Amino acid sequence: MSETNTAAILPAVGKDLELTTLPVPTPGPNDVLIRTAVTAVNPIDHVRQMFGFQVPAVPKVIGSDTTGTVVGVGAEAASTYKVGDRVVAVTDGFATGDNGHESYQTFAVAPTLTTAKLPDNFTFLEGSTVSVVAMTAGIIIFEGFKFSIPGAQEQSKPLPSNKPILLVWGGAGSVGSVTIQLARILGFTVFTTASPRHNERLQKLGAEVVVDYSDADAAVEKLLAAAGDRPIVYAVDAINDAKNTIPFVESILLKSAAATASSTTPELVHVKMLSEYKWKDGLTHTFINSTSIWTERRDVGEYIFRSGNLTSWLAEGKIVPPPARVVPGGLGGLQSALNQIKGGGVSGEKLVVEVA
Template identity: 60%
Template sequence: MAQKINHAAVLPAAGKDLEIVTLPVPTPGPADVLIRSHVIAVNPIDRVRQLFDLMVPSYPRVLGSDTTGVVEAVGSDVTAFKAGDRVVAVTDGFIFGDNGRESYQTYTVAQAATTAKLPDSVPFVKGSTISLAIMTAASIIFDGFKFQVPGSEASAEAKALPAAGVGPIIALWGGSSSVGSMTIQLATSLGFSVYTTASPQHHARLQRLGADVVVDYASPEAAVEQLLAAAAKAGKQILYAVDTVNDAKKSTPFLEQVLLKSATSAASSSTEGTLVYISMLPKYEWKSGLKPQFVNSADVWKRRTDIGAWLFGSGNLTRWLADGTFEPPIARVVPGGLGGLQSALNQVKGGVHGEKLVVEVE
C-alpha cells in the first residue's frame, strides 16, 4: 500500500504568503473522521487570518475550514461514516487551534458532527462550497433570530417558525455572497420572505433561488427606499435584517435605516428589529431602537450543537444535495492545487462576488 503523504499550505508568519510543506497525516479522535481532500474552498475569513494574525495560536499555521473528499479513517465512536464515503465537512481547527483540523492540506480531520455524505450524483467541486455557508445561514436564523430548529422542542428562548402564508421579511445586504445565497434559500424554505441587495448581474439568479425582492446597492440610499417601499406594498414591517457585507460605512448603517424606518412607518409596532452580523465590527456605535446580534457559526461546535445535528447528523444536507433542494454557491476553480491557494486568497482580498473560489487537490 502506498504511503500517505500530507502536503499542506502553511502560513509561516502573519502577513506572509503560504508555503507548501509536508506534514504528518493527522490522527482522528474518537468522534472524528480523517478525510483525504479532493476540493478545498476558500473563505474570506481565511484571508483575514492570514493578514491579521486572527485565530492563529502559533506558526507555522495551516488555514481553512471547508473541505470535500473521501473518508480515509474514522474514530472509535463514529458509526455514521466508513472509509470510502464521499463527504463534505467543516473543520474546526480555527476554533480549537489544531493544525491537523484545518483544511488547507491533503489530509484533514473533521468532527463527524459537522460532516455529511456527498451524494454520488454531486461532483466534488459543486459540493465543496456549501458546508460553512449553510452552517452560517442556519446559525443566522436559529441563533441570531432565535427561531426554533425544526423538530426541536418549543422553548421560551426560541420562537416558532412562521406559519404558512405569513412570510416575515428578512432584509439581507449582500445576497450574491455565499452566505447570502444560502440564507436566501434556507430562509424561504422555512417560510420567510427575503428582500436582498445585489449588483444587477446577480438579480435573476437570486430571484430564482427564492428572493422576493432584489435591488441594486450601487446607491445604498435608493436601495433602502426600495426595500421599504416593497415592504409597505406587502403591508409588513421589516423585523429582521442580515448583514453579510459587514461594512461600517457601506452596509450596516443602511440596514439600520431599513429596520428603524420600517418600524416608524408601521401602523402599529412594539417590536424592535433584529440585525444579525457575521463579522465583528469593532467600535461600531449601534443606533438605539434595534437589537444587534453577532452570530458566530463556531458555536455549532459548542452551545448550538443542535444546529449541526439538524444540518449534518440528520442527513438533511445530504438529502438536499441529492434532490437539488438547495443550490450550492457557484464554484470557480483556481488552478495550481494547494499551490493555487495563495492566488485564491489574493483574489478574495480584492473582492469576489457571486462565486466561491476553490482548489482541487491532486
C-alpha cells in the same frame, strides 16, 4: 497510511503560504479523516493569514471548507460513516487550533458534527463551496435571531408561520445566497440586495424581491415600497460595512417599524465584529460567531449536518451551493486565491483549489 500529506502552511503571520509535508492526522472518536478533493477559500482565511486571528502558533495550517473521500473513521463515527463515503465538511481547527483539523492539506480531520454526505448527483467541485456557508446560515437564523430549531422539544421562539420578511443585504455573496435559501426552507419571505447581474440567480434561489444596492438610499425606498404594509423585522447584513451597508440596513428596519406601527423590535444580525460602530436605538443587533456550532450551539450542527438535512437539501435542489471558480495549481494555488480575496475582486462565487 502510506500516502504523503502535503500541506500549505503559514510560516509566520503575514507571510505567504508554503508547501510542506506533515504527518497524516489521526481522527478522534467522533471524527472522520478525509482525503481532500477540493478545498475552498473563505475571507476569514485571509484574516487569519494576515493578522493571526485564531492562529495560536506558527507554523500553522489554516482552512475550513473541505470536500473529499473518507479514508479513516473514529470509533463513534463508524455508526454513520465508512471508508469510501463522499463528504462535505467544515474542519474545526479554527476553534481547536489543531493543525490536523484544517483543510489546506491532502488529509484533513473533520468532526462528524459538521460533516455531511455528498449526494451521488454532485461532483466534489459542485459540493466544495457549501459547508462553511451552510454552517454560517444556520448560526445566523438559530443563534443570531434565536429561532428554535424545527422539532426541538423546547420552542422558546418558534419559527413564525406567517412568512415574515427577512432582508439579506448582500445576497449574491456565498453567505448571503445560502442564507436566502435556508430562510426560504424555514418559511420566511426573503428580500435581498445585490448587483443587477445577480437578479435572476437570486430569484431562482428563492428571493421574492431583489433590489440594486448601488444607490443605497434608493434601495431602502424600493425595499420599503415592496414590503408595503408588511413589516421588515429581521435583517442580515452579509457585507458588514460600517459606512456603506450597516446604516442603510438600520434605516430600513426603523422606517419599516414606524410605517407599519409594528410592535416587534427589529433585529439585525451581522457577521463581522464592529466594535467601534455606534448602533442606532430602537433595534437589536447581534454579532454571530460560527464557531459556537462546536460548543454551545451543537444543536445547529445536528440539524444542518448530522441529521442528513444538508444532504437532502442538496440532492433535492433546495440548496444550490455558491458557484465555484477553480484557481489552478492545487494546494500551491491557495496563495493566489487568498491574494484575490484580499484584492476584493471576488463576487457571487467562491474560489477553490483542486487537491486530488
